[in-house]
Amino acid sequence: MNDNDRSIVGFAMLAHATVHTYELSIPIFVVVWLQQFSTTTALLGTIVAVGYALFGIGALPGGVLADLLSARTVVIGCLLGMGGSFLLLGFAPGIPTIALALGLWGVAASVYHPAGLSLLSTGVSERGTGFAYHGMAGNVGIAFGPLATALLLLAFDWRTVAGLLSIPAALAVAYAVTAEFDEMAAVRADGGADEGRGGGPSSLGEFVTGTRTLFTAGFALAICVVLMNGVFYRGVLTFLPDVLGGFLPPITDYVRLFDPGSPMAEEFDLASYVYAGLLTVGIAGQYAGGKLTDRISVTTGLIGVFAALAVVAVLFVPAAQAGLGPLLAVSAVLGFVLFAIQPLYQATIAEYSPPDDRGLSYGFTYLANFGVGAAGAALSGILLSAVGTDGTFLALAAFPVLGAALAVALSRVGTRRGAA
Structure with a gap:
């Protein structure tokens, strides 16, 4: 560079x-x-x-x-x-x-x-x-x-x-x-005009026209796939430190980092560090997901990763109840798979949107993933109050299942488009 x-x-x-x-x-x-x-x-x-x-x-x-x-x-x-x-x-x-x-x-x-x-x-x-x-x-x-x-x-x-x-x-x-x-x-290096910024829609009409052009059947399905991921992502992560705290034993059961009863011992929250470790594993998941986009079709990758997320969601609580080792293992798998899907859906959006509307397409992507997907935080909070941790994870598992089904439908749209 x-x-x-x-x-x-x-x-x-x-x-x-x-x-x-x-x-x-x-x-x-x-x-x-x-x-x-x-x-x-x-x-x-x-x-x-x-x-x-x-x-x-x-x-x-x-x-x-x-x-x-x-x-x-x-x-x-x-x-x-x-x-x-x-x-x-x-x-x-x-x-x-x-x-x-x-x-x-x-x-x-x-x-x-x-x-x-x-x-x-x-x-x-x-x-x-x-x-x-x-x-x-x-x-x-x-x-x-x-x-x-x-x-x-x-x-x-x-x-x-x-x-x-x-x-x-x-x-x-x-x-x-x-x-x-x-x-x-x-x-400029690519031969474009040196006009600086100012290329956005100059009126509401231009914005509406660009949006209508963008939203083909394939792109609409791709946005729905992103939405399923967004709801699951936010629903799982928002209360995960608190959920982990309900399964983890006191750190002094395994290692004496601080004197029992000391201020540091009272403030030390093992769940926060397990949560940070889970997110760190996500870096490897991102790398693996990016490599997958170069080797298999994005829809195949999405189907596989969504299926893995559904399995992890169903098994998370039983594994957490089985002891510290299984809890750490299932947390690591969750962190890996949760972030492996990001490069796949980003590549999917690129595949189902025209280059000239790529900025607008990613605007809708983040609106779906972070905006509408934020409902997952409220949903998980309500579920935790109503049905507890077991019921919450089982309910959240429905979203990757729906995501996998939408990815299957998207693969058929892609096939028809390719044949045309």
């Missing part, structure tokens, strides 16, 4: 990791909030779901902004908004302010993916390498967020930790305002 590529990729990697650091730190805070406030998993799940929904809903307007304005400007605004939201969270006296802070975080974070992906596609000449590093940075943030939050909670109360988590956004903004790069370098 040249200097311009490295500057853009470094900026995008830092911002991407920051977005997901915040996203996956929230479930760690959920465990604390359930203990400190008189609330239920149903109410807290709904509050978290609203924040996560806004994270996806803003993807479409975020994509339009990225086309109309400088992508750097949009990403800097995203970072400032996320950092400010966690500062507000650090001063939250109760559940209403927590809900407000999470909602503001969702709005700010929502614009990142369309803006960041747009920046990479127009500015980086070695796009494949740029996207690879970008994805890896996202997974580092996914694993680092809960781990850093759990470690900080050993020494500080949750409000202080929330305030400290605003620092990564501040550092990313400091880098962003000093980094020098050309956002349109790759477009």
Whole structure:
């Protein structure tokens, strides 16, 4: 990569990791909030779901902004908004302010993916390498967020930790305002016109026309596949640290890290570290899923991974009840498979959308996955209150089953299109 590529990729990697650091730190805070406030998993799940929904809903307007304005400007605004939201969270006296802070975080974070992906596609000449590093940075943030939050909670109360988590956004903004790069370098290198930004729809009519063109039967099925993944992803992860805590024994049963009764022993939550480890395994899942897209059809890969997710969901509670070893094993498999599907559905969207509408197609993708899929957080909270952990995982298993069925239907659409 040249200097311009490295500057853009470094900026995008830092911002991407920051977005997901915040996203996956929230479930760690959920465990604390359930203990400190008189609330239920149903109410807290709904509050978290609203924040996560806004994270996806803003993807479409975020994509339009990225086309109309400088992508750097949009990403800097995203970072400032996320950092400010966690500062507000650090001063939250109760559940209403927590809900407000999470909602503001969702709005700010929502614009990142369309803006960041747009920046990479127009500015980086070695796009494949740029996207690879970008994805890896996202997974580092996914694993680092809960781990850093759990470690900080050993020494500080949750409000202080929330305030400290605003620092990564501040550092990313400091880098962003000093980094020098050309956002349109790759477009010019490919022979495109040097017109800068401003290529988004200029009217509601153009947006509607582009959407109608995009939504073929194949693309609509692909979006439904993404939606099934989004609901399952959010439904499983939101309360997973709390769920794991119900199965894990005290750490002192296995190793004496701290003196019993000491403040560190009281604050140490083994479930948070198992959760972080599960997400770290997801990095390997992402790599494996990406390799699969080069070797088999995306629909075949989706069917296989969805089937694996359904099996893991059904077996998760029995394995967790069998002891620490089976719990760690099934958690590792869940983390691997849960993230292996991401490259597959991203490649599916590319396969069933025209290149000229790729930005719009990924806007709808993140709207479905992060926006509508956020309902999984509320659903799992309600299910945990009503039917317990066993019933929750059995109910959530229905979504990968539906995803596999939709992938089968999508493969037939692809066959007919190929034959035509």
